[in-house]
Amino acid sequence: MTMEWFKEVFNVVMLMSILTSAQTLIASVGLILATSSFISGLQIVKGTRTSVEGKIHRINGVIVITLYVILAARASVINGITWNILWWVLGMCVILLKLKIVRTKGRAFKYVSWLGGTLILIWLYLVYIHLPV
Amino acid sequence: MAHLVKIHAKSKMRLPLTTLFITAVFFAAGTPYAATLRVPEGHKTIQVAVDAAKAGDVIIVGAGAYTENIVIKKPLTLEAGKETKTPPVITAADKTKPVISIIETHGVTITGIAAGGSTEAGIYVWKSSDVTLKGNTVTGNMSGITLMKSANNSVSKNTAERNDNYGIYLEGSNGNTVEKNSLSSNYDKGLFISNSNGNTVAGNQANLNTWDGMRFWSSNKNVIKDNYTLRNTFGMVLSDSNDNELSGNTSLPNIFIIYPILLVYIGIIFYLVQKNILKFVHKG
Secondary structure, eight states: HHHHHHHHHHHHHEEEEEEETTTHHHHHHHHHHHHHHHHHHHHHOOOOOOOOHHHHHHHOOOOHHHHHHHHHHHHHHHHHHHHHHHHHHHHHHHHHHHHHHHHHHOOOGGHHHHHHHHHHHHHHHHHHOOOOO | OHHHHHHEEEEEEEEHHHHHHHHHHHHHHOOOOOOOEOOOOOOHHHHHHHHHTTOOEEEESSEEEEEEOOEESSSEEOOOOOOOOSOOEOOOOOOOOOEEESSSSSSOOSSOOOOEEOOSSEEEESBBBBBBEEEEEEEESSEEEEEEEEEEOOEOOOOEEEESSSSEESSSSSOEESOOOOSOOSSSEEEEEEEEOEEESSBBBBOSSSSEEEEEEOOOOOEEEEEEEEESSSEEEESSSSEEEEEEEEEOOOOOOOHHHHHHHHHHHHHHHHHHHHHHHHHH
């Protein structure tokens, strides 16, 4: 029964070309890591930080930003330099703004979880647009 | 004297040979053969080439944009030039008429053409048979390819996308073969077969259509096999239809929404796994 279920799931994954489309794969991994990073970030903001939360947040965050840059670069190579690149730049601005607020820890720090939520939404959108037909 | 006899004998030999040669030339001239007409080099527009062509001729259309409504009423071949990577794009001059109409004829072949911008159809076949439509791209029409009261035609490897109604539409058409077409992202149905019997629908992809991937209405004895209908509102719908043979078809619902939610769920699990692994490592 379990094997059959896994086979069905695998067939669905293959039908959606998730494993054969590099962009879909990168976007999917990005959303998984961004979610993990977001939860650990929330723990840090709430003050219920354990010793490992910071590490999870930082490691996943760095990988997620790298994946974002790879996706943006691939899109630029495949589609050429179009106005769409502005959206990629805007997304990067949100990431950098969040980093800036976290590092300065000023008055805007109370909004950092909202910015983290925005980053999750960005990744949801990236997965959505990269789903192949 | 002997010399004169020799000359006479030679001329006697030549006579049948000459007759044979003249007869061969005469018959060769009378034999129908396929001429090749080129657009835009030989003829300015495709319709001019179609009008100038005789039955069985081949019209090769070079890359570029054409604004025409083409009407074909004789057997001929219309194909894209092989030297170009991009297909010739034909847009309807009169939007209320099909881009290409094949009317009451047989043996027409259309390959590698892109047709769009009609509120009727990209390629419209009316009361015709033995028509082959292969490797064409029909987008932005009311229907991509329409077969009306036409029998024994072949529609294969075409791309019919983003049409207002249907990718491919068969009405009162029997014994046709519709195979290996891509019928995706149409704003109603990918394939609509109505009042049509004994057709073979095989190996088509009808994905992401707004309503049905494939709908068979009042159509009997069709062979429907190895088709994919993914992420439509309804995958494959058969109504008022009998004795159809279905095998090896695959349907999946629209998982646009489900998939990202699944990824978020995996992300939460991944966080818990990471946390426990790191805790274990730190303890060690």
